[in-house]
Amino acid sequence: MSITRIGIVGAGTMGGGIATATAQAGVDVVLIDARAGAAAAALEQARSFYARAVEKKRLAPAEAEAAGARLKVAAALEGLAECDLVIEAVFEDMALKNEVLGKIAAVVRADALIATNTSCLRVSELARAVTYPERFLGLHYFSPAQVNPIVEVVRGEHTGEAAIETALAFTRRTGKQPLACKDQWGFCINRFFCPYTNEAARLVDEGVAAPGAIDQIAKEALGVAAGPFMVMNIVKPRINLHAIRNLAPLGPFYAPARSMTVTGDAEASWTIEPAGAVDPDTARLVGDRLRAGAFLPVLEELDEGVATPAEVDHGAREALKFGRPPCALMDELGRAEVERLVAPLCKQYGHALPTSLERVGSLVQG
Incomplete structure (x- = not known):
């Protein structure tokens, strides 16, 4: 199935952000939000984004006008009836x-794809509603989402092969880099990014x-x-906390750190002096703990087959701008050093040492 309207x-x-990127890539978009004026405001933000792109010579005026024309607002869900794909992007x-x-x-056609933009919840559990x-x-x-290239394409327990192939083709056609992964809390990238931020908060607590x-x-x-x-201040600590709780x-x-809970629940931002x-x-202690906070969940997701080391590192580089992505960095440090870093966390929280430790040294090349 070819997706021409979402x-x-x-x-x-x-x-x-998804609407802005998709319309710019040549696909018609219907946007709906239960909050009065929210969809119209998003449409205006998209057009402002295109206008700035024109000013910076990244987009031709005619391309910006065409992209804006592809964006429509619907007053009710019935406006989705002719969409080939509908993406749910409500609160987590x-x-x-x-x-x-x-x-x-x-309200959608029986052959229309339905997707969730969840960052951490298991797709297979959400599928029960569909x-x-x-x-x-x-x-x-x-x-x-206007510019970040990565999209995790998550296969639930009941997701058909045709749906995956169509979604992979759609994301590529709209200028994104799909990262196929297994259904698990946190998927490939937030599985380690959220614990990494949480370990940073634990260091503050201590x-x-x-x-x-x-x-x-x-x-x-x-x-x-x-x-x-x-980064947490950019994405909002409240949202980061919610993602951590879903893990x-x-x-x-x-489990979320105390200061993570306090800051997120207060809808506050971190003070960064x-x-x-x-x-x-x-510096050595903090560096060790931050690395361990990322390495342990990566090794656990490798044990579970959520994604490959190459996919983990690609997502870390492109979505999160990690100059030293976790699998390549573990290979560089070697098995003994990685075990030295993660073993204290395993002991403290009662997690078994991941079996993927045995592969460290050849994760990326192996």
């Missing part, structure tokens, strides 16, 4: 998503270092363009 339910940051809450997905399934679940899958775009120093050390330890606290079934290591000089011993 619907997006939820016109917030993610839904609006299982009950809300189930309710919305059930309503979508009731008739003909073989046409249901995860399409997790990364923020900002009084090891302040957010500014941790952000500075992270740039060296993992080659990130921005440290964990700056709870994976075990005690994934300039770091200044950092004591070398503190």
